[in-house]
Amino acid sequence: MELNDQIRINAPRAQVFKALNDPEILRQAIPGCEELNALSPTEFAATVAAKIGPLSAKFKGSVALADIVTPVSYTLSGEGKGGPAGFAKVRASVALAEDGAATLLSYTVQADIGGKLGQLGGALVDRTAQKLAGEFFEKFNRLVAPASEPAAVAPSAAPAPTTRLPIWWIAAAAMAAILAWYLLHASRT
Amino acid sequence: MKTISVTINGEAYVETVPVRMLLVDFIREKCGLTGTHVSCTYEGVCGACTVQLNGEAIKSCMMLAAQADGHRVTTVEGLANGEELTPLQKAFKAHHGLQCGFCTPGILMNMTEFLQKNPRPTDDEIRRGLVGNLCRCTGYVHIVDAVRAAANSAT
Amino acid sequence: MAAIPQDSKDWMGARLERKEDLRLITGHGKYVADIVLPGMLHAAFVRSDHAHAKIKRIDTTEAAALPGVVAVFTGDEFKDHCKSMRQPVLLPNLPAKYPLYYALAIDKVKFHGDPVAVIIARDKYVAEDAAELVVVDYAELPVVLDPEAALEPGAVRVHDDEADNEMFSMTFTGGATIEEQDKNAAEVEKIFQSADVVVKERFRVHRTGTTPMETRGVLAEWSPSDGLTVYNTTQRPHIDRLAFADILDIPAEKVRVIAPRDMGGGFGLKAPFYRESIVIAYAARKLKRPVRWIESRYEGLMNIGQERGQVNDLEVAATKDGKLLALRNRGVADCGTGQIGVYWGFVMPFLGAVEMPNAYTWNAGDVRLKVAFTNKACLTPSRAFGHFPTRFAIERAVDMVARKCSLEPADLRRKNLVPKLPYTSVTGEYYDSGDFLKVWDSLMVKADLPAFRREQATARAAGRYLGIGFGCGVELSGVASELMVPMENQPGYGAATVRLDPRGKAFIFGGDAPGGQGHETTISQIVAATFGISPEDTVITTGDTGTTPFGSGTIGARMGSYFASAVRKACDELKEKITHVLAHDLGVRATVEEFAFTNGEVIYARDPAKRKGFREIVERIIMFPVNLPEGEVGGLESTAFFEAAKPMICFNADCCVVEVDITNGNFKIQRWVTSEDVGNVINPMIVDGQMHGAIVQGLSNAIFEEFIYNEQGQQLTADFEHYKLATAADVPTIEITYASTPCPHTPLGTRGIGEGRPSAVSGALCNALCDALSLFNIEITELPIRPNVLWKKLQAAGAVTK
Incomplete structure (x- = not known):
């Protein structure tokens, strides 16, 4: 599965970059994110719960960061296990370009999906992943772009971590999308 | 769990079933009418589970038993009129x-x-x-x- | 040639409505999923998500704690308490690697779907819930998926305890020793060097196979006094019984296997002996409660039903007049893990290589096969056992030769069909009897090639593309012991018990389990015709090892060839006794030939006034056995065994007419015509039905069905949405002609039919498509064949598109 897109964020690049590293913003923007923990400066684990109707399940993922060029680009690789639903391995790259006062964010995500999730059909998974990525960015944009949201979430009261967090939300969004789709169309074996 | 009442081939079946029980499993396992079959993984593709709900052919793997509460179902066992085949x-x-x-x-x-x-x-x-x-x-x-x-x- | 005995003409050849139908059309069939035993538990398997991985840890605590779960077993249970699946009764007699395996995966999983644990619970849904709670920790390993890559040195090894991935390798021509084979290869090379016409192509067929509408099911019951009883969807209950006894270490007399009376199709898929059978039987014995597993379609598509995946590098040499001289083939088959009992995945490609020469005469051949392990599901037998890919290759190659010789492919085929049988092919396959030319000519009458060519020309002028294609197939009619013993370590004879009762009714018992082929009806017609009674007066019992004589199984078209013959033999023995006693009672000296069994009576032909009701004479012999002829004792029951001295065959030829839309590659089969030699026909409706079903299976395999694995070995086609079966709207109707030659080696002149029938279909279809598109020089060398494939070829050929 491959996703790529270009999003316009209504904020300067440095601010976007900072927001992408802000655990609070990420936790709010990612649909169903419950937990985010740093295992090391470049490795992080997270739990994303997808809730569709009365069903909910936890998707446990971990991600590693690489090729950091501040404030321009990252790559990341990660994997998530969805229990009986299957698993996903993700590689993503993100690039930020200045666009006047705004930022053009380009991303490419490649995912190898296995288990039942992988058998649902690529087209369905792609569409759902795109939908949820869209939801993420809509939320992220509202959190980051200052003018439209006077009540935008301020950076967390806790001291900002000095270590950089990877942009693993793309992976998590993809995995959440996949899991959500699976749950929506869960079939008995 | 839900108590449902379904009329199958003219006979009223009143049973308490898990809400998630599929109609085809209700027909086969709860009511003992095994003429209706399961051939795909409840995908609604193969048609082996086809029954009639209020006279209309439906795939009983695509429906919960609870949704048939209060309705009429006809299965293959109910087609013939006694010994008289259709x-x-x-x-x-x-x-x-x-x-x-x-x-x-x-x-x-x-x-x-x-x-x-x-x-x-x-x-x-x-x-x-x-x-x-x-x-x-x-x-x-x-x-x-x-x-x-x-x-x-x-x- | 055996004289056809006098029979009541009413039953042999009658389009009798089937005995099976009444219960099946009123919903009273009894399939394995319909059998319920008190206290029955339900099983659900946990299967690997990875194509190749070490099992680090299996955590079953949460699963076991779910209310309603009675037990959870993993591979260790079977390693410690159960023998392996690699027992002599399940091993062929062929030289191959037979990697050790147990009922559940141990230490490693080797294909996507490999079973690692099983849940036994009181409720089916709870069992599935619990299966989802089992946590397996895997360490992924690299996968090997392409069979040719698997054979390269240094390839990832599928089985640690085997030196490499070459499961099986054989040369099928030239002789038994390397020297003889090399000499033969050199002679074949000489022929190729000097031949006018040489065709050389790589033919590739995808993984596809058979998917009966009923999935597998096993219901096992353990009783301390009687031992193990298993209701199993199996075509071979008698073989299964031995496997249960050997693997579970149960004395053989304490194992009974019952193939349920109604089985929803087999097609070879229900012939192997499967791990799941052992898991369920083991659980029943350990828990001392009945356990039932009904396979989900998802599991089925993941684990079984896959066959045919093969590459054939085929060369054919011919004269410029279209006389076929030699064939040279290097086949590589993809066997998956190879770990399914009896066939181990490679016996199918083995037979496919044997059958490569088809119905043509060849001066020489050099046919070789290699079979490779890969991280995929092991192959299972599928109707047209092994020769679907080789027949595709040969039938396409023959058309290519015709093209090069500027001959009609139909004419070239006729020129090269074996003119007189018996005949032994270059691979040593024996064709016992039949008249190929008669079958072919009968097809050509129906096909009316000259008329079609005129129609085709007119259509082309109007911008429409019609095509005609031909194919033919020699198929096994049963499998003689001569072939079965080396191939499968099992006998080929047919066996039947016929028991008459004092009311003049006939009870027939056979060990082979049918899956819809109408054995009950066909056998009833034979018995009714033989004794002059009604099919209503007969009862056929199959598939219960407790009551039936030993049978190798319903495989390889054994019914019409072996089982039917054994039934006839048993009936003949009873006729001898009946007439011996009746002659004695009537005071005449007469042999059995001098009595007619007809209309419920036994009549002395020389003096028809001397006659007795069938029921009366039978009752007299069973109930009142006094004043019998010297040496006779009362009772009327006979068990007979039938073996053919040499393997037997049947033969069929196909003609396909298609129209192709060159703007998008869509094609429609306008006509499918076939000509068949099935020997003497007992029930034409049933035989027709067998042909229809086989041809449509072949079309579905060739066009729609495909098992797809991605680069990580993930199987992506585990439901009917993705693994598409042909629907009624996708396939044509079928016109059948019979041009039969009675088989001289069976008492009824019958042949076994229907098993290999799908094999010529893909070739005939693709030949028709290539003929339709001959203007653009399109050749098809790969399956599946679909509109998008044709469209791409048309684009590449620069065909006009709108």
């Missing part, structure tokens, strides 16, 4: 419209309604009407013969 059943017998028989109940339930709505179908229409029923044994040729014969016998 013209369609007789035609299947006369034209070798079945081999292993696993897909047959679903086809009978589907085609019974089909012929009610299309009393004089062409072969093409019969074949299109059968796309919701998969068969591995017959290659469909004798099935089409049987449906055609049943249609002709009614006119």
Whole structure:
């Protein structure tokens, strides 16, 4: 599965970059994110719960960061296990370009999906992943772009971590999308 | 759990079932009517689970038993009138419209309604009407013969 | 040639409505999923998500704690308490690697779907819930998926305890020793060097196979006094019984296997002996409660039903007049893990290589096969056992030769069909009897090639593309012991018990389990014809090892060839006794030939006044056995065994007419005509039905069905949405002609039919498509064949598109 897109964020690049590293913003923007923990400066684990109707399940993922060029680009690789639903391995790259006062964010995500999730059909998974990525960015944009949201979430009261967090939300969004789709169309074996 | 009341082949079944129980499993396991079969993973593709709900052919793997609460279901066991087979059943017998028989109940339930709505179908229409029923044994040729014969016998 | 005995003409050849139908059309069939035993538990398997991985840890605590779960077993249970699946009764007699395996995966999983644990619970849904709670920790390993890559040195090894991935390798021509084979290869090379016409192509067929509408099911019951009883969807209950006894270490007399009376199709898929059978039987014995597993379609598509995946590098040499001289083939088959009992995945490609020469005469051949392990599901037998890919290759190659010789492919085929049988092919396959030319000519009458060519020309002028294609196939009619013993370590004879009762009714018992082929009806017709009674007066019992004589199983078209013959033999023995006693009672000296069994009576032909009701004479012999002829004792039951001295065959030829839309590659089969030699026909409706079903299976395999694995070995086609079966709207009707030659080696002149029938279909279809598109020089060398494939070829050929 491959996703790529270009999003316009209504904020300067440095601010976007900072927001992408802000655990609070990420936790709010990612649909169903419950937990985010740093295992090391470049490795992080997270739990994303997808809730569709009365069903909910936890998707446990971990991600590693690489090729950091501040404030321009990252790559990341990660994997998530969805229990009986299957698993996903993700590689993503993100690039930020200045666009006047705004930022053009380009991303490419490649995912190898296995288990039942992988058998649902690529087209369905792609569409759902795109939908949820869209939801993420809509939320992220509202959190980051200052003018439209006077009540935008301020950076967390806790001291900002000095270590950089990877942009693993793309992976998590993809995995959440996949899991959500699976749950929506869960079939008995 | 939910207590439901479903009339199957004219008989009222009142049972307490898990809400997630599928209608086909209710028919087969709770009510002991095993003429309706499961052939795909409850995908609604193979048609072996076809029954009639209030006279309309539906795939019983695509429905919860609880959704049939208060409704009428007809299964293949309820087609014949005692010993008297329907013209369609007789035609299947006369034209070798079945081999292993696993897909047959679903086809009978589907085609019974089909012929009610299309009393004089062409072969093409019969074949299109059968796309919701998969068969591995017959290659469909004798099935089409049987449906055609049943249609002709009614006119 | 055996004289056809006098029979009541009413039953042999009658289009009798089937005995099976009444129960099946009223919903009273009894399939394995319909059998319920008190206290029955339900099983659900946990299967690997990875194509190749080490099992680090299996955590079953949460699963076991779910209310309603009675037990959870993993591979260790079977390693410690159960023998392996690699027992002599399940091993062929062929030289191959037979990697050790147990009922559940141990230490490693080797394909996507490999079973690692099983849940036994009181409720089916709870069992599935619990299966989802089992946590397996895997360490992924690299996968090997392409069979040719698997054979390269240094390839990832599928089985640690085997030196490499070459499961099986054989040369099928030239002789038994390397020297003889090399000499033969050199002679074949000489022929190729000097031949006018040489065709050389790589033919590739995808993984596809058979999917009966009923999935597998096992219901096992353990009783301390009687031992193990298993209701199993099996075509071979007698073989299964031995396997249960050997693997579970149960004395053989304490194992009974019952193939349920109604089985929703087999097609070879229900012939192997499967791990799941052992898991369920083991659980029943350990828990001392009945356990039932009904396979989900998802599991089935993941684990079984896959066959045919093969590459054939085929060369054919011919004269410019279209006389076929030699064939040279290097086949590589993809066997998956190879770990399914009896066939181990490679016996199918083995037979496919044997059958490569088909119905043509060849001066020489050099046919070789390699079979490779890969991280995929093991192959299982599928109707047209092994020769679907080789027949595709040969039939396409023959058309290519015809093209090069500027001959009609139909004419070239006729020129090269074996003119007189018996005949032994270059691979040593024996064709016992039949008249190929008669079958072919009968097809050509129906096909009317000259008329078609005129129609085709007119259509082309109007911008429409019609095509005609031909194919033919020699198929096994049963499998003689001569072939079965080396191939499968099992006998080929047919066996039947016929028991008459004092009311003049006939009870027939056979060990082979049918799956919809109408054995009950066909056998009833034979018995009714033989004794002059009604099919209504007969009862046929099959598939219960407790009551039936030993049978190798319903495989390889053994019914019409072996079982039917054994039934006839048993009936003949009873006729001898009946007439011996009746002659004695009537005071005449007469042999059995001098009595007619007809219309419920036994009549002395020389003096028809001397006659007795069938029921009366039978009752007299069973109930009142006094004043019998010297040496006779009362009772009327006979068990007979039938073996053919040499393997037997049947033969068929196909003609396909298609129309192709060159703007998008869509094609429609306008006509499918076939000509068959099935020997004497007992029930034409049943035989027709067998042909229809087989041809449509072949079309479905060739066009729609495909098992797809991605680069990580993930199987992506585990439901009917993705693994598409042909529907009624996708396939044509079928016209059948019979041009039969009675088989001289069976008492009824019958042949076994229907098993290998799908094999010529893909070739005939693709030949028709290539003929339709001959203007653009399109050749098809790969399956599946679909509109998008044709469209791409048309684009590449620069065909006009709108």
